[in-house]
Amino acid sequence: MVVCVDRAGDVARSTGVTPPVVGREAVESLVIDLGQSDPADSSVNCFLEALRVGADLGDGPDDTVVAVVSGTADTAVGADRALAEQLDALVAAHDPDSAVVVVDTAGDERVVPIVESRLPVDAVDRVVVRQARDIESTYYLLKQFLADEELRESVLVPLGVVLLVFPILLTVTASLALAVASITAVLGAFLLYKGLNVDERLQDLSSQARDALYSGRVSIVTYVIAVGLTLVGAFAGALGVSGLSGAGAFVAAMTFVYHSVPWLALAALAGATGRLIDEFIREEALRASYLNLPFGTVAVGLVVRGFSAYFVEQAGVIPPVRTPALPFVAAGTLAPEERLTTFVLLGVLVSLVGIRVSSRVTGESGGDETP
Structure with missing residues (x-):
């Protein structure tokens, strides 16, 4: 006799069949019913293994009895007692000489002593599903990853x-x-x-630099100048901060900005000018964005310089600005507020001049106003 054990009670719960199920045809019908009800249930493979073992043991399909026993209780003890009763009924009906127990889980394997107490057990065949969904998915993902x-x-x-x-x-x-x-x-x-994506950005930057060198663009030279001026600005800011003693972090930061911003503005102006020259050489019509950029750079530099000067002058780091004597104007000293106002007004004035120049140039050349 080949006994397939279903301790969890999937047979009765999923198909409504009352165990035990005896005979090849009945087990084959059970496989179809359970497979249609729950294709992912590993018990289907266990039942098929029982059919295979039964066919291997007997000379004909009916020489070996194939049976499925299933627990029909909610508790483990109740399920084991139900399995024992079904085994007693099978032994009384078929009087087998021995049994081969087919299981698919460790829980089902615990029923083997119950079977051994009724008749000799020749072998225990545990079915291991090789292609369980999670394991298979993990395997193929790992294989794809390594490839x-x-x-x-x-x-x-x-x-x-x-x-x-x-x-x-x-x-x-x-x-x-x-x-x-x-x-x-x-x-x-x-x-x-x-x-x-720093690697891709660096790769694109190197390609652009190579193309710029081969095409003879002026901007590649002005960009190098801009980098040098940026380094000079950082050095000037560091020198300005190094002379401070006992100043707070905010004052130190404003001092760094005050000393470095002229060089940084020149660096931005150099880069913008090179880009403007390239556009002028390459295209007949200049776009307003390229014309506005140099003026905007100078305007921002003036405004930032004015605000940083206001803070560091208030902190006593730099002296106030002294105005020379002019016709009809006596020599004097600008207050921090007056100094700030002057720089802000100069920044706004430069910005307005840039807008006026770009609108006139693009209007005369018929260039596109949008970048």
Whole structure:
């Protein structure tokens, strides 16, 4: 006899069939009913395995009895008692010499002692579903991941580097906290590098720089000048801050801005001018955006310079502006508010001049006003 054990009671619950189910045809019908009711139930595979074992053991399809016993109670004890009663009925009806027990879960395998108490058990066949959905999906996802070269380089290479570098850092620094902090910082930088597409941006930047060099654009030279002026501005700001003592963070920041903003404005002006020259050479009609950019850069620089000067003058870092004697105007000193107002008005004036110039030039050349 081949006994398939369903301790969970899926047979009665899903199909409404009263166990035990005896005979090949009855079990085959049960497989179809349960498969249609719940195709994901592994009991279907267990019943099919019982049919296969029964066919292998007998010379004919009816020589070996194939039966399915199922628990019909909600509790484990009640299910085991129901299984014992069904086994007693099978033994009384068919008087088998021995049994082969087919199970598909560890819970079903616990019923084997109950079967052994009724008749000898020759073997226990446990069915393992090789292609369970979660396992199969995980396997194919992992296989697809390993086949993707870009994903391997983005995940496996950094992970391998971490596993190699971490013990080295731990040995050199003799500090677990320092080693973990270093690895975390590097991983964070790598994630930002990938998340912000820095590699693609750098690749595009190098391509644009190469094209600019080959095409003879003026902007490539002015961009280099802009980078140099930016470095000079940062250095000038650092020098201005280095002379402070006892100043707060806000005053130090405003001092840095005050000393660096003229150079930064010149850097932006150099880049904007180079772009404007390139557009002038390449196109007959200039766009208003390129004409406005140099004037806007100077205007913003004047306004920022004025506000930063106001704060640092109020803090006593720089002296007030002294005006020379002019015809009909006596020499004097500008108050911080007057100094700020002068810079703001100059910025607005430069901006208005830029708008006027761009509108006139684009109007005469018939250029497009939109970038």
